[in-house]
Amino acid sequence: MKLLSVWVGLALSVLCIIPSSACAEEYSLNDLFRIALERSEKVGIASAEVAFSEQEKNRALSVLMPRLSAFANYQKYSNDKYNDYDTLIQPKSVEQWGLRADQAFSLSLRELTMLSEARSDIVRARYDLAYVKEVYLLQVAQAYYNVLLAKKGVDIARSNLERLVRYRDAANVRLEVGEITKTVVLRAESELSGAKSDLVRSENALTLARAALARVVGLEGGFSLKEEPPRQARTESLPELKDIAYSERADLKSLEYQMKIAKLEISYARGAYWPNLAIAGVFQRTDQEPETLTLNTESSYGALSLNFPFFEGGLRRAEVQEAKIREHQSILQYEDQKKTVGIEVETAYLDLLTQKETLKYLEDHVAFARDNYRGVSRQFEMGLASSIDVIDANNLLVSSERQVASAVYSYQLAILAVEQATGTLLREVGEKAIR
Numbered sequence: 001m002k003l004l005s006v007w008v009g010l011a012l013s014v015l016c017i018i019p020s021s022a023c024a025e026e027y028s029l030n031d032l033f034r035i036a037l038e039r040s041e042k043v044g045i046a047s048a049e050v051a052f053s054e055q056e057k058n059r060a061l062s063v064l065m066p067r068l069s070a071f072a073n074y075q076k077y078s079n080d081k082y083n084d085y086d087t088l089i090q091p092k093s094v095e096q097w098g099l100r101a102d103q104a105f106s107l108s109l110r111e112l113t114m115l116s117e118a119r120s121d122i123v124r125a126r127y128d129l130a131y132v133k134e135v136y137l138l139q140v141a142q143a144y145y146n147v148l149l150a151k152k153g154v155d156i157a158r159s160n161l162e163r164l165v166r167y168r169d170a171a172n173v174r175l176e177v178g179e180i181t182k183t184v185v186l187r188a189e190s191e192l193s194g195a196k197s198d199l200v201r202s203e204n205a206l207t208l209a210r211a212a213l214a215r216v217v218g219l220e221g222g223f224s225l226k227e228e229p230p231r232q233a234r235t236e237s238l239p240e241l242k243d244i245a246y247s248e249r250a251d252l253k254s255l256e257y258q259m260k261i262a263k264l265e266i267s268y269a270r271g272a273y274w275p276n277l278a279i280a281g282v283f284q285r286t287d288q289e290p291e292t293l294t295l296n297t298e299s300s301y302g303a304l305s306l307n308f309p310f311f312e313g314g315l316r317r318a319e320v321q322e323a324k325i326r327e328h329q330s331i332l333q334y335e336d337q338k339k340t341v342g343i344e345v346e347t348a349y350l351d352l353l354t355q356k357e358t359l360k361y362l363e364d365h366v367a368f369a370r371d372n373y374r375g376v377s378r379q380f381e382m383g384l385a386s387s388i389d390v391i392d393a394n395n396l397l398v399s400s401e402r403q404v405a406s407a408v409y410s411y412q413l414a415i416l417a418v419e420q421a422t423g424t425l426l427r428e429v430g431e432k433a434i435r
Contacts (some may be wrong), residue, residue, distance in 0.1 A: 004319040025223045025224070026225070026226050031226075032217050035217055036216065037133060040136055042132055043133060049129070053124075056122075057121075060120075063114065064101040069101075070099055071097065071100060071195060071360055073098065076093040094286070096287075098283050098285055099283045102280045106274050108194045108270070118372050119145075127251070127257065131250035131254065135420065136422070142413060146212065146230045150159050151323045155205055156202075156405065157201060159401075164192045165189055171184050174381075181194045188387065229414070230408075231412055233418070234418055245422040249422070249423035252334070252337060255334040258330045259327065259330045261301070262326055266324055269320040275306050278303075280302065280304075318343055356411060356414075362403050372393050372396065373390075
């Protein structure tokens, strides 16, 4: 019994080694989304920008903290020929150490403005990350549907090859009984050779599409795709979709925070007109050899200084003007991007309507072409149709099948394109835009 279980285990291992596709990982579109967000270099770069912004906030926060430092000083004089009078003038050695606390800030509290700017920049970077994710997920979806379309193309090419084989065999049967000439069989062989060539091209296109998907997502080794149920399109009108995009698009929200940061930069630049206040507290310990009666071994003192620059060659005025220009520039960028978003939403919406209507008519078209081919094939077998009729019917069927396959996946991709254009794609796939 133990030996039997060992042989069964070996057999299962062989089955998993020989047909690699049988043991390959199967991924749905949501699985690919999750893996892509974990492995993407583009997402990693945008995430690093968020981390960099967080460190900028820590740096701005450190300015508000007092600085604590320690100091020490030791001096020893080489001349040891001292008398009692000389030691009163110059000691043999002096040792000093102590602690110092410093804090400097502007009376305008521009340091708090810098901290607020840094916090806003973190939110801006997170919205940039969300936008990068949405654009990237749409690329993943496009690569996913390209693989499914290429796979469907292989199935269509194989079905076409099977039909032409049956047509060639039927032509040979009619040739043997003298109902048709040799040219009909030669035409059938020619069409069959073309179908074999189409199958090779379709298989190569599938291989290339799988490689492109693996590159985009970061997959390694063999894998298979699980086709999900068709997604349902949004029911909102075009104006409603635009309103959703204006309130949800991550790139627009990023520009909104950019405008806020630009306004804070103006306040920070104006703060340079205010004086700077510095506060210091010092504790000092002094040891001297030999000690004197007047030596102060321990001392503590505080210092308060005010610095008010009156003239800096127009530097402060130039910094304020630069900040105002950047604010105006950020406003123009926001308005320009808002118009671009409106066009993107309208383009995605109209493409969705086009794909939806096209798909409906192409489904009817492929049904008619399939019935037409079956009818013409029967007529040819009974001698009621010519070879040209069969070939035309088959070409019409192949063309309609490819068109409907392309329309099916284009419609699903168009649905996701609308989600991306309105800024709701991350929410639809269960990913939080802001963490």
